[in-house]
Amino acid sequence: MSDTSQTESKVQPRPVSKGPLFFRDRDWHPAAYTPGYKTSMTRAPFRPLVALGSTLSEETGPAFGHSMIGELDNNLIMNFTGQPAIGERIIMHGRVLDETGRGVPNVLVEIWQANAGGRYRHKKDAYAAPLDPNFGGCGRTISGADGSYEFLTVRPGAYPWPNRVNDWRPMHIHISVFGSGFGQRLITQMYFEGDPLIARCPIVKTIGSDRAIDALVAPLDMNRAIPMDCLAYKFDIVLRGRRQSFFENRKEGL
Amino acid sequence: MQQLDYLKETPSQTAGPYVHIGLTPNKLGNDGIYPVDLGESPIQNGAKGEVITIVGTVRDGAGMVMRDALIESWQADAHGIYPGNDPRGAADPNVTGWARIIADFDSGEWTLRTVKPGRVPFPDGRMMAPHIALWIVARGINLGLQTRIYFEDEDNDSCPVLQRIEHRPRVDTLIAKKTGDGVYRFDIVLQGENETVFFDM
Numbered sequence: 001m002s003d004t005s006q007t008e009s010k011v012q013p014r015p016v017s018k019g020p021l022f023f024r025d026r027d028w029h030p031a032a033y034t035p036g037y038k039t040s041m042t043r044a045p046f047r048p049l050v051a052l053g054s055t056l057s058e059e060t061g062p063a064f065g066h067s068m069i070g071e072l073d074n075n076l077i078m079n080f081t082g083q084p085a086i087g088e089r090i091i092m093h094g095r096v097l098d099e100t101g102r103g104v105p106n107v108l109v110e111i112w113q114a115n116a117g118g119r120y121r122h123k124k125d126a127y128a129a130p131l132d133p134n135f136g137g138c139g140r141t142i143s144g145a146d147g148s149y150e151f152l153t154v155r156p157g158a159y160p161w162p163n164r165v166n167d168w169r170p171m172h173i174h175i176s177v178f179g180s181g182f183g184q185r186l187i188t189q190m191y192f193e194g195d196p197l198i199a200r201c202p203i204v205k206t207i208g209s210d211r212a213i214d215a216l217v218a219p220l221d222m223n224r225a226i227p228m229d230c231l232a233y234k235f236d237i238v239l240r241g242r243r244q245s246f247f248e249n250r251k252e253g254l
Numbered sequence: 255m256q257q258l259d260y261l262k263e264t265p266s267q268t269a270g271p272y273v274h275i276g277l278t279p280n281k282l283g284n285d286g287i288y289p290v291d292l293g294e295s296p297i298q299n300g301a302k303g304e305v306i307t308i309v310g311t312v313r314d315g316a317g318m319v320m321r322d323a324l325i326e327s328w329q330a331d332a333h334g335i336y337p338g339n340d341p342r343g344a345a346d347p348n349v350t351g352w353a354r355i356i357a358d359f360d361s362g363e364w365t366l367r368t369v370k371p372g373r374v375p376f377p378d379g380r381m382m383a384p385h386i387a388l389w390i391v392a393r394g395i396n397l398g399l400q401t402r403i404y405f406e407d408e409d410n411d412s413c414p415v416l417q418r419i420e421h422r423p424r425v426d427t428l429i430a431k432k433t434g435d436g437v438y439r440f441d442i443v444l445q446g447e448n449e450t451v452f453f454d455m
Binding site for chain 1: 259260261262263264265266267268269270271272273274275276277279282283284286287288289292293314315316318320326328330336337338339340341350351352374375376377382385387389391392393394395396397398399400402415418419424444445446449450451452453454455
């Protein structure tokens with residue numbers, strides 16, 4: 001505990017993160033048991049969750065430094081072989097915020113996706129669309145001082161999946177994001193403005209409200225498009241906020 | 255009336271069947287993008303404390319061992335300090351505290367080698383029994399599941415979190431069983447008989 005010099009050289013310096021996490025709105029998130037998405041039926045807990053406020057175990061979390069990120073890590077068009085992937089070139093950008101609206105700096109954002117034909121580079125994916133020899137399908141970055149992040153990639157294709165007999169996933173990019181606390185850990189999917197498959201997707205519809213679904217649809221952002229090069233889509237990610245009050249953390253019995 | 259102006263948390267979506275592409279590409283065989291997968295180990299050589307190994311599976315409600323589950327673990331060092339941003343000070347420099355663990359593609363078994371964490375205070379100052387926080391995602395899980403590993407050879411009776419579990423027999427689902435010297439077993443059951451306790455914290 002006395003030797004801090006090694007720690008500081010390995011991880012990005014960050015402010016100490018204090019404060020209990022905002023309570024998660026479980027009506028806003030998808031329920032665990034959603035029969036339209038068949039696999040959830042055997043993987044959803046049936047017993048009620050044990051609910052209590054966050055503790056240090058949820059309020060602290062792992063740190064990731066800018067130094068671990070390679071130059072092409074957020075460039076999915078080039079990061080697999082160094083030769084460009086095939087597809088509609090897009091910038092995916094936005095900010096990582098918390099529920100108080102503050103940008104969340106220095107957090108790891110990882111993404112993965114199918115290629116432009118809708119095929120994943122995964123041994124379990126046998127869809128007819130071919131692999132692109134120059135597309136690996138993953139990327140990562142660390143959010144900037146204001147929480148901003150950016151990826152260059154190709155727009156993923158829609159693809160069929162085994163659920164009901166003719167279910168198709170809308171075009172989507174999977175996103176994994178850390179906060180400053182382990183209790184903020186989140187995985188989600190970004191969809192694209194205007195895709196008619198969004199409204200038909202059983203995985204999208206695990207979310208109960210249209211307003212919550214809208215929060216996963218990225219608008220086309222022509223201001224960030226690069227003329228004669230690529231289009232852009234904006235996707236902000238919101239993590240659980242932190243409560244801060246003089247009246248927090250009262251001792252037992254008070 | 256004034257507006258509160260809070261944002262809503264981004265809704266979760268399942269990690270899906272292809273989560274390994276994004277989070278452990280090297281283990282999947284998609285080498286060449288990242289030099290190593292993140293979270294290979296929560297400790298480095300020289301970490302203080304008792305080195306332990308925890309082995310387990312994740313099982314679904316049909317009794318099937320899940321070979322596509324991904325688990326992340328987060329823990330304090332042997333003195334009960336969290337690495338990185340614990341307001342109480344700096345942790346053991348050889349403990350990163352975080353690991354990313356996948357079920358074996360063939361057997362479904364997962365393994366975590368780490369040091370046993372120390373006790374950490376609950377918000378009111380009482381001490382929580384030594385534990386490792388887990389976050390579990392997979393195809394069919396719509397929102398990552400939070401649970402904890404406790405240890406059968408520790409005093410768990412006074413832990414304020416475990417005390418909150420109303421159905422006392424269920425506490426046992428959070429206790430790793432010692433199966434050898436420094437070796438524990440912790441099987442996770444998502445649904446049905448012996449369903450693991452999951453938290454909303």
